[in-house]
Amino acid sequence: MAMEDSMEDRLIPGISLAATPSGTGCLECLSGDGPGWWLHLRRCAQCGHIGCCDSSPSQHASAHSRTAGHPVMKSFEPREDWFYEQTTKKFFRGPRLPDPQSRPPEQPSPSPADKVPADWREHLHR
Numbered sequence: 001m002a003m004e005d006s007m008e009d010r011l012i013p014g015i016s017l018a019a020t021p022s023g024t025g026c027l028e029c030l031s032g033d034g035p036g037w038w039l040h041l042r043r044c045a046q047c048g049h050i051g052c053c054d055s056s057p058s059q060h061a062s063a064h065s066r067t068a069g070h071p072v073m074k075s076f077e078p079r080e081d082w083f084y085e086q087t088t089k090k091f092f093r094g095p096r097l098p099d100p101q102s103r104p105p106e107q108p109s110p111s112p113a114d115k116v117p118a119d120w121r122e123h124l125h126r
Contacts, residue, residue, distance in 0.1 A: 015094060017095060022048050026038045035057050038053065039052070041075075043073060044065065051064045073086070074094065078102045
């Protein structure tokens with residue numbers, strides 16, 4: 001069901017103060033797209049989609065940004081609160097989004113543990 005943006009949601013283009021995270025792991029990796037594991041997680045600031053970072057094998061967060069036209073993402077890692085704007089390639093501080101703010105601290109990185117290969121470092125994008 002589509003919700004209309006409130007006035008507050010429209011104050012910063014690409015950021016919705018109402019969008020909750022889609023989960024605690026990369027949506028596509030957990031659905032079987034790609035090798036199924038990630039290094040770090042990113043959250044779409046507009047819709048809450050959780051995807052894997054650009055160092056991860058599948059780079060689902062950036063793919064989501066391109067295909068959905070949602071240019072702003074936020075780190076979904078514990079103790080990180082930066083935002084990144086894909087079109088300008090700039091980092092910035094932004095508003096607090098709905099909880100949770102990150103993956104669970106006890107969730108390892110890389111993750112999920114049963115999918116991460118022993119040579120995982122060899123599969124990262126640099």
